[in-house]
Amino acid sequence: MNAAGGSPLNLRSIDLNLLVIFEALFEERSVVKAATRLGLTASAVSHALRRLRTQFKDPLLTRTPQGMAPTPEAVRLATSFRKAFSEIESAIEVRGGFDPATARRTFHLRLSDYVDVLLLPRLCIHLSSVAPGVSLSVQSFDMYQPSDRVEYEGVEIRLSVSRGRSVLSASRRILDDQWMVLMRKGHPAASEPMTLDRYLSLGHLKVSGVGSSILDEILAERGLARRVMIQVPTWLGMVPVIESTDLIAAMPAHWMDSVLSGSDCVAVPMPLPELGLSIDAVWHPRNEHDAGHRWFRELIHQIFEEAYDKSRVLR
Structure with a gap:
């Protein structure tokens, strides 16, 4: 994948845990709500968001009067990540089933x-x-x-x-x-x-x-x-x-x-x-x-x- 306006990223250089946090931030549109969902502190999620912005060279989420709004790059990334997460979740569920x-x-x-x-x-x-x-x-x-x-x-x-x-x-x-x-x-x-x-x-x-x-x-x-x-x-x-x-x-x-x-x-x-x-x-x-x-x-x-x-x- 390419960061907006940047050189190609190597998968090994990305902390995959950050992508899980990114997904929660994108869906919740709130640092506090994302932190609650993930069982983390708001400070830890804020720090992760800063790292994500640096990693992808994009603000990803910006503050508006209605709350945090995703940038076009964040929407693109979220769509791609969901497909990957879905395949991983499906592979796990096929093995373990759903109880x-x-x-x-x-x-x-x-x-x-x-x-x-x-x-x-x-x-x-x-x-x-x-x-x-x-x-x-x-x-x-x-x-x-x-x-x-x-x-x-x-x-x-x-x-x-x-x-x-x-x-x-x-x-x-x-x-x-x-x-x-x-x-x-x-x-x-x-x-x-x-x-x-x-x-x-x-x-x-x-x-x-x-x-x-x-x-x-x-x-x-x-x-x-x-x-x-x-x-x-x-x-x-x-x-x-x-x-x-x-x-x-x-x-x-x-x-x-x-x-x-x-x-x-x-x-x-x-x-x-x-x-x-x-x-x-x-x-x-x-x-x-x-x-x-x-x-x-x-x-x-x-x-x-x-x-x-x-x-x-x-x-």
């Missing part, structure tokens, strides 16, 4: 509130029971971009926008669901068949996001549109609005069990049978054969299978 009961590892997730209500409680219960040393870092799709850690190390649980089977090589379909129409029990349309004409004539509460966009795209292809009266950013808090108005909302069927059991709402099938709700688990291809990563992905798939089997009666 969730004794593992010390953080798994990274990025998901939307389409699925977190179903997944997170069950996942946390399972991890605390069978993998007490495993921790979980969750990031929302509300954020503009995933962190590098999620992009390279984690799993994304996201809505498939292909309207069909996933074509991504590093992915797995974990849920094929359908949309339901949610309304209050005393709604004038609750006792009548939900035709497409009736659906379009009613006032709608729309939750922003990929799922609602797909619904509007399919309607637009037919030259149709629903009458959106209120638009909100997340699912949280929408049920009280539906309970107290004559608005209706499109909602995933796998939510119905938890929503209907504690609310004054009813649900009927969406009058667009071709509109499915497919959700995929997606990960970076380099993690395909990582034993721990495979275990985590299988656990997520198992949770969705078990949870959704219980709700099929609603379909």
Whole structure:
């Protein structure tokens, strides 16, 4: 590898322990947090950062009002180092396997509130029971971009926008669901068949996001549109609005069990049978054969299978 603006570096001249510290600094963007993660003092990590800057002839991390930010050279180095670290970790895990009961590892997730209500409680219960040393870092799709850690190390649980089977090589379909129409029990349309004409004539509460966009795209292809009266950013808090108005909302069927059991709402099938709700688990291809990563992905798939089997009666 070459340092920015410098002569080629000999691997033997580099203290490989510094690269581990560099990885922690890059991910934590904080000397104190990196030191805590590594079990070192902040002074030792600061000293290591100075050595890294000298070694690579680059500031690597600079202070900003939002905290420490990586330089372009640091991003380049981190991307390369991750590939090398992953190969080393995979080689070790292939030999020793992955034992969730004794593992010390953080798994990274990025998901939307389409699925977190179903997944997170069950996942946390399972991890605390069978993998007490495993921790979980969750990031929302509300954020503009995933962190590098999620992009390279984690799993994304996201809505498939292909309207069909996933074509991504590093992915797995974990849920094929359908949309339901949610309304209050005393709604004038609750006792009548939900035709497409009736659906379009009613006032709608729309939750922003990929799922609602797909619904509007399919309607637009037919030259149709629903009458959106209120638009909100997340699912949280929408049920009280539906309970107290004559608005209706499109909602995933796998939510119905938890929503209907504690609310004054009813649900009927969406009058667009071709509109499915497919959700995929997606990960970076380099993690395909990582034993721990495979275990985590299988656990997520198992949770969705078990949870959704219980709700099929609603379909």
